[in-house]
Each structure stands twice: as C-alpha cells, then as structure tokens.
Amino acid sequence: MNHNTDVIIIGAGPVGLFAVFELGLLNIQCHLVDNLDKIGGQCSELYPDKPIYDIPSRPKVLAQELTNDLMKQAEPFNPIFHLNQQAEKIEKVKGNLWNLTTSSGNIITAKCIVIASGAGSFVPRKPPIENIKDFEDKTVFYKIKDKSIFEEKKIIIVGGGDSALDWTNDLASIADVTLLHRRKEFRAAPDSVSKMLSLEKEKKIKFIVGQLNSIDGEDGYISKVLYQTDGRINSLKTDFLLPFYGLKMELGPIANWGIDFHENQIIVDTEKFETSVSTIFAIGDINTYPGKLKLILSGFHEAALMAQKCFSYCYPDKKNVFRYTTSSKDLHKKLGV
Numbered sequence: 001m002n003h004n005t006d007v008i009i010i011g012a013g014p015v016g017l018f019a020v021f022e023l024g025l026l027n028i029q030c031h032l033v034d035n036l037d038k039i040g041g042q043c044s045e046l047y048p049d050k051p052i053y054d055i056p057s058r059p060k061v062l063a064q065e066l067t068n069d070l071m072k073q074a075e076p077f078n079p080i081f082h083l084n085q086q087a088e089k090i091e092k093v094k095g096n097l098w099n100l101t102t103s104s105g106n107i108i109t110a111k112c113i114v115i116a117s118g119a120g121s122f123v124p125r126k127p128p129i130e131n132i133k134d135f136e137d138k139t140v141f142y143k144i145k146d147k148s149i150f151e152e153k154k155i156i157i158v159g160g161g162d163s164a165l166d167w168t169n170d171l172a173s174i175a176d177v178t179l180l181h182r183r184k185e186f187r188a189a190p191d192s193v194s195k196m197l198s199l200e201k202e203k204k205i206k207f208i209v210g211q212l213n214s215i216d217g218e219d220g221y222i223s224k225v226l227y228q229t230d231g232r233i234n235s236l237k238t239d240f241l242l243p244f245y246g247l248k249m250e251l252g253p254i255a256n257w258g259i260d261f262h263e264n265q266i267i268v269d270t271e272k273f274e275t276s277v278s279t280i281f282a283i284g285d286i287n288t289y290p291g292k293l294k295l296i297l298s299g300f301h302e303a304a305l306m307a308q309k310c311f312s313y314c315y316p317d318k319k320n321v322f323r324y325t326t327s328s329k330d331l332h333k334k335l336g337v
C-alpha cells in the first residue's frame, strides 16, 4: 500500500512519540514505522513496570505510563502507525522526496525522515538449529499475526518467558499445545504461570521439561521435533513450532542507507540533529555527538530542535514563528484546548 505524509519517523519509542508532538505543533504530519507490535520502544518492551525517576516534572513514572501519556500528548496530531514492520529501504524520488519501503511492502513517501530507532530493531532470538531457516514463516514462527492458522493443529511452544506462557494459555482453547521449556522455573508473570499449570492439570495442554534439539521435515513442513531431557533424545510430532526466546536489538537495514556512523551510532549536528544526508534526521538513543547522554530527556530536546529544521523543508516558503503553548491561540486550537 502507498502512503503520503510530511515526515516518516522510524521508531515509536518515547523519542519518536514526542517527535510527533513537536512536529505536530508546526503543522507537520507524521507516519511512524516500528517493527514491534506495540508503541513505546524500550520502555514498553523491556521495562514497562519499572519506575523512571528522571523525567522532568515527573518525580516517578512507570515506563508504560510514560508511553501512554506520550501517546495521549501526540493524539491531537493523528499520527499513523505502521507496526510489526521494519523500515527496510529508502530511495530518493522525484520532487526531492523519499520513498521508504517496509518489510510488509508498504511504501511511504515523505519530505523528511526522522530516525528514532534507539538501540536498533527488536528482532527475535532464534534457537541455534542449523536448518530452522528452511521452516521459518511456514511452520516456524517467532511472532503470531493470525492465530487462526493454528486451529485444531499440533503446536510446540518453546520458552519460559511472558510470550511463551501467554501464547500457551491463549492457544490452548483452539489447538493441541505442548509447552517445552528447559526447566521448571519460568521468567513469566506469576499469573500466567499459574494459569498454564492449571491448564496442564486439566489436561488442556502438555508441559515438557526439555531442550529443543533439532527439526525434521521437508519443504518447510515439520514432521517431528527432537528435544533432550536428562541426556536422552525424544521426539514429538507437530504441525507448528513457536520458539519464544525473547528479543535482541540489531541495527538492521539503516546501516546500509549511506548515512555516516560512528561505532553503530548516527553522527548528527547538535543544532538541528540532521545526519550527513540532508532531510534525514536522527534523534534519541541512535545518535551520537560530543557529550551525548542516552536518556529520554535528551531525546525530547533533540526532537524539539529537529522539528524546527524539518519545518523549513516541509514549508520552504513560510517563516516559522516561535510560539509558547501556554499563550498561542493557534496552538490551543491544534491541541483542542
């Protein structure tokens, strides 16, 4: 699908979300791309229940609460989110515009690109099984987009964290689920663990202590999965294998976009946070400059200065008049207050 906007923001972490607000105040429309299935970046994915103590004017705020509030602050500007997809490729097109292609095949055309990709894309950790690639996206999945494909099928879910337990509990009602985990202790929320254990007691799922060993099958279809328990190899027939080993961060395709980097960070100037490529900006944890602190508040400041320069690209014939949100009637109208 094709979309048009003023600015594409890559990354819907706290800094990308605040950029929507700063750009919105200047009448600049945004589309955001994130390869996670939710907004909030590291805050929502890595530490949603942890309190943060160094957000100005918030003596204590839970990371998820901060995400929710940033979303609320951005709402008047109607940001469009493209979640579950990675920003893969950019190319310059007619009219000094950028086309960004995502891993889902969406093409977004914009005047500027703001890279707010933090420590990089969150990508799944994969089991160290040589031939697993042959089965990926056919019978092996690291995330679930459409659970209806599992109806009445045999599924092996591997892992002991929140995703493994949540999906075990969720899919138990529609599929024949076996949870495979290397030990009896879990990293998941206690509630999810209790629910899984009751389902096991009621014989609605099976739970096996064991380590995934290898996959047998042909043409992308699994015939059986081998796992190790107490030094012995056992096998289990299955239709699908869902390994949930958590996520890791990778710089990803942005590294090949011809932008200047220093040690995996994008070099920016501290006046406008533009990269070595004109009309491409980098804010938040992904950028580097003398004195950079990887803090949320640094990213907020960077977003404000980036927006000022973006304005000159989006409205080359207009003068940007600096206004306070407290006193500008025009800004109040935009904010709906």
Ligand SMILES: Cc1cc2nc3c(=O)[nH]c(=O)nc-3n(C[C@H](O)[C@H](O)[C@H](O)COP(=O)(O)OP(=O)(O)OC[C@H]3O[C@@H](n4cnc5c(N)ncnc54)[C@H](O)[C@@H]3O)c2cc1C
Pocket: 010, 011, 012, 013, 014, 015, 016, 033, 034, 035, 036, 040, 041, 042, 043, 046, 047, 051, 052, 053, 054, 085, 086, 087, 088, 116, 117, 118, 119, 120, 121, 122, 251, 252, 253, 254, 283, 284, 285, 286, 294, 295, 296, 297, 299
């Ligand atoms: C445990 C922990 C505690 C912390 N505590 C604090 C604290 O107390 N105070 C503080 O200020 N900071 C803290 N931080 C750091 C803070 O979380 C980061 O500074 C902040 O999240 C950076 O925000 P960001 O928006 O730049 O990037 P992120 O939050 O990393 O978000 C970037 C987003 O971009 C997406 N992305 C990347 N590449 C692509 C791509 N190619 N396509 C699509 N999407 C992409 C990622 O999926 C991610 O969602 C903490 C971090 C951790 C891990």
